[in-house]
Amino acid sequence: xxxxxxxxxxxxxxxxxxxxxxxxxxxxxxxxxxxxxxxxxxxxxxxxxxxxxxxxxxxxxxxxxxxxxxxxxxxxxxxxxxxxxxxxxxxxxxxxxxxxxxxxxxxxxxxxxxxxxxxxxxxx
Numbered sequence: 057x058x059x060x061x062x063x064x065x066x067x068x069x070x071x072x073x074x075x076x077x078x079x080x081x082x083x084x085x086x087x088x089x090x091x092x093x094x095x096x097x098x099x100x101x102x103x104x105x106x107x108x109x110x111x112x113x114x115x116x117x118x119x120x121x122x123x124x125x126x127x128x129x130x131x132x133x134x135x136x137x138x139x140x141x142x143x144x145x146x147x148x149x150x151x152x153x154x155x156x157x158x159x160x161x162x163x164x165x166x167x168x169x170x171x172x173x174x175x176x177x178x179x180x
Contacts (some may be wrong), residue, residue: 064127069111073102073125073139080141080151082169083175085158091119091128095163098141099130100151106135155168155179 063070077100088097113125121128130138141148155173156162168174 059148060144060148062127064122064129064143066122066125066127066131068124069109069113069127069129069172071107071109071143072091073137075102075103077139077151077154078136080153081155081157082153082154082172083157084161084163086161087159092140092142092180096116097167098153100139100141101136101138104132104135107139108166109137124168155156 057075059072059074061070061072068094079101080099081175082098082162084096089095091097101169113120113129115121116121118131119128120131127143128140129143130140132138141151153169153172155175156169156180159168159174159176173179
């Protein structure tokens with residue numbers, strides 16, 4: 057089973073995820089833009105039992121981030137962990153978004169992700 061590792065900028069928080077994610081997405085909503093500090097956020101979901109996490113996290117509005125450097129790592133729900141793919145140690149070249157959300161806010165210079173479902177807003 058494949059294992060990927062990652063963590064925050066300062067190294068105080070480390071994690072490992074086992075297996076393949078259940079979902080990979082790209083979101084252009086205003087909240088994800090602010091959370092990521094970029095034009096969009098790219099993330100993946102893993103089952104809670106496939107994630108090992110070490111280090112002190114803080115929480116704001118469901119987001120989890122390093123208590124030392126403030127790097128946003130993602131969110132933890134009842135049975136799912138969402139990881140910001142930019143926090144992985146190795147570039148996630150094989151994790152291509154299956155869905156793009158809030159495309160009505162996508163920058164005009166960004167092209168749709170080939171093969172990804174396109175949602176004007178949320179996918180629900």
